[in-house]
Amino acid sequence: MTDITKPANGADEHVFTTSIDEFLAWGKENSLFYLLFATACCGIELMQTGGPRYDIDRLGMIPRATPRQSDLMIVAGTITHKMASRVRTLWEQMTEPRWVVSMGSCANSGGPFSKWSYSVLNGVDKYVPVDIYIPGCPPRPEALIDGVMALRERVKKYRTLGVRDRDPHIVQGSDCAFGAHPGKPPLPETTEPSA
Amino acid sequence: MSPDLAIETLGGERMRLNMGPHHPATHGVLRLVVDTDGEVVANCAPDHGYLHRAIEKIGECVEWPMFVPYTDRVDYVCAMNANLAYCVAVEKLLNSDPATKVIVPMRAECIRVIVAELNRISSHLVAVGAMAMDLGGYTPFLHAIAQREGVNDIFEKLCGQRLTYNYITIGGVGFDLHANAAAETEAFLAQFEKEMIRFNQLITTNTIFQNRCAGVAVISAADAVAYGLVGPNLRGSGVDWDIRRDEPYGIYGQLGVRVPLGQAFAGRAGRVGDCYDRFVVRLLEINESVRLVRAAIKLLPPAAGKANDPVGGFQADVAKQLRKPPKGEIRVRTEAPRGEMGYVIVSDGSKVPYRVRVRTGSFTACSIFNTVMKGIFLADVVTVIGSFDIVVPEIDR
Amino acid sequence: MSALAFADIVERLRAVFPAATLPAIETKTSDNGQPWLLVPANDIVRVATVLRDDPVLGFAALCDLTGWDLLKYAANPPSTDIAIVYYLHSLIHRHHLTLKVLAPRDTGTVPSVSSVWPVANYFEREVFDLLGVHFAGHPNLKRIMMPDDWIGSPLRKDYIYPASYNGIAHLRDGQKFEDAPTRGDAAAPAQAAKP
Numbered sequence: 001m002t003d004i005t006k007p008a009n010g011a012d013e014h015v016f017t018t019s020i021d022e023f024l025a026w027g028k029e030n031s032l033f034y035l036l037f038a039t040a041c042c043g044i045e046l047m048q049t050g051g052p053r054y055d056i057d058r059l060g061m062i063p064r065a066t067p068r069q070s071d072l073m074i075v076a077g078t079i080t081h082k083m084a085s086r087v088r089t090l091w092e093q094m095t096e097p098r099w100v101v102s103m104g105s106c107a108n109s110g111g112p113f114s115k116w117s118y119s120v121l122n123g124v125d126k127y128v129p130v131d132i133y134i135p136g137c138p139p140r141p142e143a144l145i146d147g148v149m150a151l152r153e154r155v156k157k158y159r160t161l162g163v164r165d166r167d168p169h170i171v172q173g174s175d176c177a178f179g180a181h182p183g184k185p186p187l188p189e190t191t192e193p194s195a
Numbered sequence: 196m197s198p199d200l201a202i203e204t205l206g207g208e209r210m211r212l213n214m215g216p217h218h219p220a221t222h223g224v225l226r227l228v229v230d231t232d233g234e235v236v237a238n239c240a241p242d243h244g245y246l247h248r249a250i251e252k253i254g255e256c257v258e259w260p261m262f263v264p265y266t267d268r269v270d271y272v273c274a275m276n277a278n279l280a281y282c283v284a285v286e287k288l289l290n291s292d293p294a295t296k297v298i299v300p301m302r303a304e305c306i307r308v309i310v311a312e313l314n315r316i317s318s319h320l321v322a323v324g325a326m327a328m329d330l331g332g333y334t335p336f337l338h339a340i341a342q343r344e345g346v347n348d349i350f351e352k353l354c355g356q357r358l359t360y361n362y363i364t365i366g367g368v369g370f371d372l373h374a375n376a377a378a379e380t381e382a383f384l385a386q387f388e389k390e391m392i393r394f395n396q397l398i399t400t401n402t403i404f405q406n407r408c409a410g411v412a413v414i415s416a417a418d419a420v421a422y423g424l425v426g427p428n429l430r431g432s433g434v435d436w437d438i439r440r441d442e443p444y445g446i447y448g449q450l451g452v453r454v455p456l457g458q459a460f461a462g463r464a465g466r467v468g469d470c471y472d473r474f475v476v477r478l479l480e481i482n483e484s485v486r487l488v489r490a491a492i493k494l495l496p497p498a499a500g501k502a503n504d505p506v507g508g509f510q511a512d513v514a515k516q517l518r519k520p521p522k523g524e525i526r527v528r529t530e531a532p533r534g535e536m537g538y539v540i541v542s543d544g545s546k547v548p549y550r551v552r553v554r555t556g557s558f559t560a561c562s563i564f565n566t567v568m569k570g571i572f573l574a575d576v577v578t579v580i581g582s583f584d585i586v587v588p589e590i591d592r
Numbered sequence: 593m594s595a596l597a598f599a600d601i602v603e604r605l606r607a608v609f610p611a612a613t614l615p616a617i618e619t620k621t622s623d624n625g626q627p628w629l630l631v632p633a634n635d636i637v638r639v640a641t642v643l644r645d646d647p648v649l650g651f652a653a654l655c656d657l658t659g660w661d662l663l664k665y666a667a668n669p670p671s672t673d674i675a676i677v678y679y680l681h682s683l684i685h686r687h688h689l690t691l692k693v694l695a696p697r698d699t700g701t702v703p704s705v706s707s708v709w710p711v712a713n714y715f716e717r718e719v720f721d722l723l724g725v726h727f728a729g730h731p732n733l734k735r736i737m738m739p740d741d742w743i744g745s746p747l748r749k750d751y752i753y754p755a756s757y758n759g760i761a762h763l764r765d766g767q768k769f770e771d772a773p774t775r776g777d778a779a780a781p782a783q784a785a786k787p
C-alpha cells in the first residue's frame with residue numbers, strides 16, 4: 001500500500017500520491033462517528049471514554065444521536081430480548097459502510113446474566129453482525145480504545161470504489177463474510193402502551 | 196414555564212411519538228410514548244422492560260455472597276451504595292438470630308461510609324451533569340465526568356474496579372484501605388470543592404438554565420409521598436425525610452447527616468418541588484457528602500492485624516453464618532443517591548436466598564411521569580426526566 | 593407524632609372499624625420474629641383506606657408492594673399461594689406496618705389499592721407481570737417488564753425458562769452451563785399469565 005505520508009518523488013515534500021480508495025479509507029478510519037447507544041453499565045464507561053481524560057474525540061470519534069449519521073455502533077451494555085429487535089432496527093438504519101463493536105461481556109455473550117436470566121440475549125451478534133468484541137465487565141476506557149484501534153485496522157482495509165462488483169457479499173470491510181447469521185429475526189408489532 | 200392549557204384544547208394535529216428506547220436524553224433504554232400536537236404534551240406513557248435482566252430471579256439462584264456483584268448492576272452509577280443496601284439487609288437478617296449474629300468491624304463501617312459517600316458524589320455528578328447536557332449545556336457535563344475520574348482513581352486503587360465494584364461485602368468490605376488512601380481522598384476533596392464552585396458558576400447560576408427549570412413539573416409534597424417518590428425527588432418537594440438520618444444504619448447515626456430540602460431556589464419563578472429544586476438539592480447533597488467523607492476519615496480506627504478484629508478489622512467472618520442463615524424475612528432500606536433502596540430478603544434457611552426484592556427510587560419516579568407531564572411543553576419532557584435522575588437498570592432490574 | 597408499636601397499630605385498626613364490618617385480620621409472626629398482618633383479599637381496600645386516612649395511623653406512604661411464591665417455602669402447613677406483601681410507612685408518626693394478602697395460585701385475584709396509593713399502579717403491574725396475580729380495578733393492568741407476548745410468570749418457583757424467543761435460541765453454539773435452569777419450549781408453558 002502506498003504510504004501517503006511519504007512524498008512520491010522526494011522532490012516536493014508537500015505532494016502525496018495515493019489511491020482514492022486508500023485516501024477515503026484513511027478519512028473513514030480517522031472520523032468514525034459512533035452511535036450514542038448505551039443500555040447499561042458499559043454505557044457509563046463509554047461516556048467516560050468520551051470525557052476529558054480518555055477523549056476519543058482526538059481519534060475523530062464523535063457521538064451521534066441518530067444512526068443515519070453514524071459509521072459505528074458500539075453496543076455497550078446488556079441487550080434483552082425486548083430490546084434486541086430495536087438494536088436490529090438501529091443497525092439497519094445506519095448507512096453503509098457500518099461497523100459494530102460489541103463492548104463488554106453482556107453484549108459479547110450475555111455476560112453475568114447468561115446463565116440464570118430469562119430475558120437477556122446471550123450476545124448481540126445473534127441479531128447484528130459484530131466486527132470487534134471487547135471483553136470486560138465493564139471494559140476499561142483503555143480497553144475500549146484498544147478495541148477501536150483494532151477496528152481502525154479493519155476500516156483501513158475498506159475499499160469504496162467497485163466494492164459491490166468485486167466482492168458483493170463483503171460490504172463491511174471485515175475479513176469474514178456475514179453469512180453465518182441465522183437469518184433476519186422478525187420484528188414484533190409496535191407495542192403502544194396506553195396511559 | 197408550563198402553560199395552563201386543558202388537554203381538550205389541543206388541536207387535530209395530535210401525533211403519537213416514540214421517545215426511545217434509544218434516545219440521547221432518556222438516560223438509558225426508556226421508552227416514552229408521547230401524545231403531542233408538537234408543542235404541548237397530552238399524554239406520556241412510559242414503556243419499561245428494555246433492560247430487565249432478571250436480577251431478582253438471579254437472587255434466587257446464587258448463594259448469598261454471590262449476589263453482591265449483581266447488586267452493582269442494579270444501579271451501576273452508585274454501585275457502592277447498592278452493594279451496601281444488600282449487605283446491610285443480609286446482616287440485619289443474620290442479626291435476627293443470636294446464633295448467627297454479625298458484628299461489622301468499626302473500621303469497615305467507616306470505610307463503608309467513605310466509599311458510599313464518595314460514590315454519592317460521583318452519582319450526583321452524573322445526575323446534574325446529564326441534566327445540564329440534556330438542556331444544552333455540554334461543558335458542565337464534561338467537568339462533572341472529569342471529576343468522576345478522581346473518584347474512580349481512588350476506587351480503582353481500593354478494589355481494582357472503576358464502575359462495578361463488588362467491594363462492600365456481607366460483614367465488612369472486601370479489602371482494607373490502601374496505603375495513603377486518606378491523604379489521597381483529602382487531596383481529591385480539596386480540589387473538588389474548588390471545581391464545584393466553578394461548576395456552579397457555569398450552570399447553577401445560569402439564567403437560561405434557571406428559566407428552563409423554574410416552575411416546571413411542580414410536585415407537591417403530598418403527591419410526592421403518594422406517588423412513592425424518594426430521595427432527592429422527595430426532598431425537592433419539601434418533605435424532610437432521609438433514611439441516613441431518620442432510620443440510620445452503620446455509623447450514620449453518629450455522623451449527623453444534614454438534609455437539604457427544596458425551597459423554590461429559582462427565585463420568583465420557582466416553586467417548591469420544581470425541576471430546579473431537585474437539581475439544587477442534589478448539589479447541596481454533594482456538599483454534605485464531602486463533609487461526611489471527612490468526618491468518616493476522622494473516625495477511622497487504625498488497622499488491626501486481623502481482618503476480623505471487631506474494631507480495626509475490615510471484614511467479619513460470615514461464611515459459617517451464610518451457610519445456614521436464619522429462616523424468615525426482613526425488609527431493610529438504605530439511602531442510595533436515587534432514594535430509598537429497600538431490600539426484602541426472604542430466607543428459607545439455606546445458602547441460597549428464597550427471594551430478593553429490590554425497591555428502587557427510579558421505579559417509583561416513573562409512576563408519576565404521566566401525571567406530571569400532562570400539559571407541559573415537549574421540550575420540558577427532557578427537563579423533567581433529567582430532574583428525576585432515573586437510571587433504567589433501577590427501573591427494570 | 594408518636595410511633596406506635598405493631599400491637600398498638602392493630603388495636604387502633606380494630607377500634608376504627610364498626611364492630612359489624614370488622615375485617616378478618618390476623619396478626620402473624622415470621623420465622624425470625626417479624627410481625628405482619630394477614631388481611632383477606634376482599635378487605636384490603638377498606639383496610640388500606642383506613643390505614644391511610646386515620647390520623648393516628650397515617651400510613652401515607654406505600655414503601656413497597658411485592659410478592660413471592662410460597663410453593664417451595666417449607667412451612668407447616670405448606671402453601672401454594674402467592675403472598676402479596678404491602679410495606680407501609682407513616683412519615684408523620686414514623687411507624688411501619690407489613691400487610692400480607694394470600695392469593696391462590698391459579699385463580700388469584702386481589703383488589704387493587706391504586707386508588708388508595710397511586711404508586712401501587714406500578715408495583716401491581718410488576719406483580720402481575722412477574723407473578724401472575726390479577727389485580728381487580730387496576731386502571732392499566734398490562735405487563736411492565738416483559739414483552740407483551742411473553743408467556744409465563746417468571747418469578748414463580750415452577751417457571752420454566754424459554755429455550756428461544758422470536759426464533760432466536762437462547763444459548764450460543766457450544767455454550768454449556770452446569771446446573772443451569774431447565775429451558776423448555778415457550779409455546780407450551782407451565783402456566784400462562786392472565787390477560
